[in-house]
Amino acid sequence: xxxxxxxxxxxxxxxxxxxxxxxxxxxxxxxxxxxxxxxxxxxxxxxxxxxxxxxxxxxxxxxxxxxxxxxxxxxxxxxxxxxxxxxxxxxxxxxxxxxxxxxxxxxxxxxxxxxxxxxxxxxxxxxxxxxxxxxxxxxxxxxxxxxxxxxxxxxxxxxxxxxxxxxxxxxxxxxxxxxxxxxxxxxxxxxxxxxxxxxxxxxxxxxxxxxxxxxxxxxxxxxxxxxxxxxxxxxxxxxxxxxxxxxxxxxxxxxxxxxxxxxxxxxxxxxxxxxxxxxxxxxxxxxxxxxxxxxxxxxxxxxxxxxxxxxxxxxxxxxxxxxxxxxxxxxxxxxxxxxxxxxxxxxxxxxxxxxxxxxxxxxxx
Amino acid sequence: xxxxxxxxxxxxxxxxxxxxxxxxxxxxxxxxxxxxxxxxxxxxxxxxxxxxxxxxxxxxxxxxxxxxxxxxxxxxxxxxxxxxxxxxxxxxxxxxxxxxxxxxxxxxxxxxxxxxxxxxxxxxxxxxxxxxxxxxxxxxxxxxxxxxxxxxxxxxxxxxxxxxxxxxxxxxxxxxxxxxxxxxxxxxxxxxxxxxxxxxxxxxxxxxxxxxxxxxxxxxxxxxxxxxxxxxxxxxxxxxxxxxxxxxxxxxxxxxxxxxxxxxxxxxxxxxxxxxxxxxxxxxxxxxxxxxxxxxxxxxxxxxxxxxxxxxxxxxxxxxxxxxxxxxxxxxxxxxxxxxxxxxxxxxxxxxxxxxxxxxxxxxxxxxxxx
Numbered sequence: 045x046x047x048x049x050x051x052x053x054x055x056x057x058x059x060x061x062x063x064x065x066x067x068x069x070x071x072x073x074x075x076x077x078x079x080x081x082x083x084x085x086x087x088x089x090x091x092x093x094x095x096x097x098x099x100x101x102x103x104x105x106x107x108x109x110x111x112x113x114x115x116x117x118x119x120x121x122x123x124x125x126x127x128x129x130x131x132x133x134x135x136x137x138x139x140x141x142x143x144x145x146x147x148x149x150x151x152x153x154x155x156x157x158x159x160x161x162x163x164x165x166x167x168x169x170x171x172x173x174x175x176x177x178x179x180x181x182x183x184x185x186x187x188x189x190x191x192x193x194x195x196x197x198x199x200x201x202x203x204x205x206x207x208x209x210x211x212x213x214x215x216x217x218x219x220x221x222x223x224x225x226x227x228x229x230x231x232x233x234x235x236x237x238x239x240x241x242x243x244x245x246x247x248x249x250x251x252x253x254x255x256x257x258x259x260x261x262x263x264x265x266x267x268x269x270x271x272x273x274x275x276x277x278x279x280x281x282x283x284x285x286x287x288x289x290x291x292x293x294x295x296x297x298x299x300x301x302x303x304x305x306x307x308x309x310x311x312x313x314x315x316x317x318x319x320x321x322x323x324x325x326x327x328x329x330x331x332x333x334x335x336x337x338x339x340x341x342x343x344x345x346x347x348x349x350x351x352x353x354x355x356x357x358x359x360x361x362x363x364x365x366x367x368x369x370x371x372x373x374x375x376x377x378x379x380x381x382x383x384x385x386x387x388x389x390x391x392x393x394x395x396x397x398x399x400x401x402x403x404x405x406x407x408x409x
Numbered sequence: 410x411x412x413x414x415x416x417x418x419x420x421x422x423x424x425x426x427x428x429x430x431x432x433x434x435x436x437x438x439x440x441x442x443x444x445x446x447x448x449x450x451x452x453x454x455x456x457x458x459x460x461x462x463x464x465x466x467x468x469x470x471x472x473x474x475x476x477x478x479x480x481x482x483x484x485x486x487x488x489x490x491x492x493x494x495x496x497x498x499x500x501x502x503x504x505x506x507x508x509x510x511x512x513x514x515x516x517x518x519x520x521x522x523x524x525x526x527x528x529x530x531x532x533x534x535x536x537x538x539x540x541x542x543x544x545x546x547x548x549x550x551x552x553x554x555x556x557x558x559x560x561x562x563x564x565x566x567x568x569x570x571x572x573x574x575x576x577x578x579x580x581x582x583x584x585x586x587x588x589x590x591x592x593x594x595x596x597x598x599x600x601x602x603x604x605x606x607x608x609x610x611x612x613x614x615x616x617x618x619x620x621x622x623x624x625x626x627x628x629x630x631x632x633x634x635x636x637x638x639x640x641x642x643x644x645x646x647x648x649x650x651x652x653x654x655x656x657x658x659x660x661x662x663x664x665x666x667x668x669x670x671x672x673x674x675x676x677x678x679x680x681x682x683x684x685x686x687x688x689x690x691x692x693x694x695x696x697x698x699x700x701x702x703x704x705x706x707x708x709x710x711x712x713x714x715x716x717x718x719x720x721x722x723x724x725x726x727x728x729x730x731x732x733x734x735x736x737x738x739x740x741x742x743x744x745x746x747x748x749x750x751x752x753x754x755x756x757x758x759x760x761x762x763x764x765x766x767x768x769x770x771x772x773x774x775x776x777x778x779x780x
């Protein structure tokens with residue numbers, strides 16, 4: 045798709061202004077970088093401290109504000125060369141020493157493990173809120189977290205791993221990070237000896253693989269947001285097709301059941317986004333209207349949001365909407381074409397001719 | 410002769426030069442060596458990166474082979490020497506590399522295949538943009554037509570694919586500091602491939618691909634367990650995808666897309682040519698050459714191909730589809746000019762009219778974004 049030069053809509057202006065405001069607010073705030081992993085032992089601490097070492101070698105003032113209680117052997121030599129501000133004891137537990145860190149005011153602070161609840165009586169109930177205070181104070185933070193501890197993913201993780209966690213960080217905080225990097229490694233476990241052990245290990249492997257996939261997809265989604273943000277900030281109106289986006293078009297005679305079924309499978313397999321839309325038509329017969337209503341009800345029942353579009357030309361309206369949403373696959377029904385209408389070209393023909401940048405999938409009716 | 414146990418392949422996948430694939434691979438090589446594995450460097454591209462070169466310290470290097478082509482000498486991996494040395498593990502940088510003409514294999518991944526067949530484990534590196542089925546999407550994102558591609562099945566056969574991640578911002582910083590390339594080359598790179606929005610989009614592509622690779626391996630494992638326990642496989646609507654091969658140059662896009670969708674859906678994929686004679690004899694030399702190239706391209710991607718006999722392309726295609734329980738037909742997008750209902754030479758319209766029981770996918774041209 046070409047980067048179009050055209051008049052912006054008021055919504056686009058508004059979004060751009062908001063993006064600029066966010067950028068301005070972020071300028072005086074510390075920069076947040078998060079290392080995301082899917083399990084302990086994938087090497088987050090090492091990656092983080094290795095980055096701390098490199099930054100220090102480049103002359104940045106780096107301190108460690110929190111480390112995991114047990115440090116892997118390869119991390120120790122890295123840690124020895126860095127200044128550590130120890131956790132402070134509070135009642136039964138410990139928390140990062142926000143006051144000491146703000147007084148020391150390094151340029152970069154390392155926080156290994158974001159998902160901790162603080163003991164009662166401190167300035168914040170959780171560690172991620174402490175980190176927010178550091179950022180507000182203009183300190184850059186590099187932090188790590190496991191996918192298990194993202195609040196919104198808790199149910200999914202519980203279903204996979206059967207493990208309940210109660211110390212979580214909201215997804216919005218992770219999305220607010222300026223940079224997020226995934227620490228990936230294959231799910232490897234030692235070979236067990238007895239058949240029982242083998243079954244256990246296989247189960248565990250499968251759980252880890254599912255968590256790994258989840259971590260990769262969550263990161264991809266965050267990156268996708270960053271991409272739209274970037275494009276908006278720079279006033280670029282374009283789409284890339286790195287993320288599969290499927291648009292199902294509802295018409296009175298569409299075989300909506302099958303379209304939705306396949307669309308959902310495709311969306312799930314590609315970890316894509318699914319959107320349903322229909323173009324409002326002025327002179328629709330009562331029979332078509334009720335057929336349409338039935339189909340819209342089916343689409344609604346699948347839990348997917350249905351967009352209602354308005355425009356003089358149905359094909360143009362759909363294409364314009366599809367472009368604005370970066371659609372990569374357009375699902376439409378066969379049109380009922382007869383003699384004269386066919387010579388002029390049906391809306392379907394128009395979609396096929398002009399649907400640049402997206403596959404047009406024509407469904408049986 | 411007993412069959413040699415195939416070596417394991419591990420791919421470190423990134424989205425651009427400089428994200429740290431080789432570094433990460435060498436780190437693993439060092440860890441393997443420390444745990445007692447017999448490991449050698451089969452091929453390593455230093456790119457004058459200090460930190461990366463330091464990671465090769467203490468690892469045995471198999472010297473490269475000098476190959477003459479025309480008036481120049483080139484250095485390639487010495488596959489025979491690695492085979493003769495017979496280590497447990499070989500480190501082979503730049504999986505998608507094309508060997509100099511006259512080499513025994515034209516692609517490095519074919520050399521790696523030889524090592525794996527001989528039972529040697531291989532660690533290697535690649536960027537997501539070298540995956541064949543993503544070629545058009547990568548073109549669309551970056552405006553770069555990647556020439557060195559790897560068929561998807563080669564990557565699918567790997568035992569492990571690991572994502573090597575780095576944020577585009579950190580990568581751009583590295584580039585500006587001259588860590589990745591020397592300064593002049595870095596400035597050129599910054600203007601082309603290394604635009605921030607291109608990097609962000611490629612990174613997203615790599616993350617999604619890595620997620621797919623994890624899922625693919627999990628599904629394989631499930632199937633293996635299911636068949637060993639002799640239980641019924643999960644009930645799932647079975648898809649069969651058919652792609653039409655013509656002399657239209659956009660056929661390559663159709664083949665790539667059909668393959669990608671069938672891989673993601675776990676579907677079978679065929680590609681056919683329709684000719685009145687049932688072979689390619691009735692064509693002009695240039696048409697025949699193009700179609701043969703498309704057929705070879707499909708076969709290289711492990712798509713089953715066939716030449717069907719029929720005067721009417723659309724009718725023959727749809728009939729073949731019905732007899733083989735095809736659920737989706739993939740076609741190139743007709744141009745508006747070719748879309749005259751009466752005179753159309755493009756079969757798309759007729760296929761849509763005839764195959765009202767199948768899903769017809771008109772594959773888009775994924776053209777690069779104008780700048």
